[in-house]
Amino acid sequence: MQLEELVAKISRLPAFRQQEVMDFVAFLEQRHSDSAQGEQADWSEQQFRAMSAEQAMRGLDDEPEIYSEDDLMERWQ
Numbered sequence: 001m002q003l004e005e006l007v008a009k010i011s012r013l014p015a016f017r018q019q020e021v022m023d024f025v026a027f028l029e030q031r032h033s034d035s036a037q038g039e040q041a042d043w044s045e046q047q048f049r050a051m052s053a054e055q056a057m058r059g060l061d062d063e064p065e066i067y068s069e070d071d072l073m074e075r076w077q
Contacts, residue, residue: 016058020055
């Protein structure tokens with residue numbers, strides 16, 4: 001993939017997705033830097049789980065609420 005194509009694809013993403021791309025690039029830079037310095041490049045299981053949960057929950061506060069509490073309650077009649 002060419003750099004121009006990558007920039008074009010990223011520029012079409014919403015701002016919060018562009019931020020995710022930036023975070024991932026920072027992660028890759030850090031990982032590469034650690035590898036170049038001879039440090040352990042792999043994350044521990046705990047570090048990976050923490051990062052995964054953080055990424056999964058990112059942006060949930062900004063999502064529209066599509067169900068009300070009444071929609072979620074099961075009613076028995």
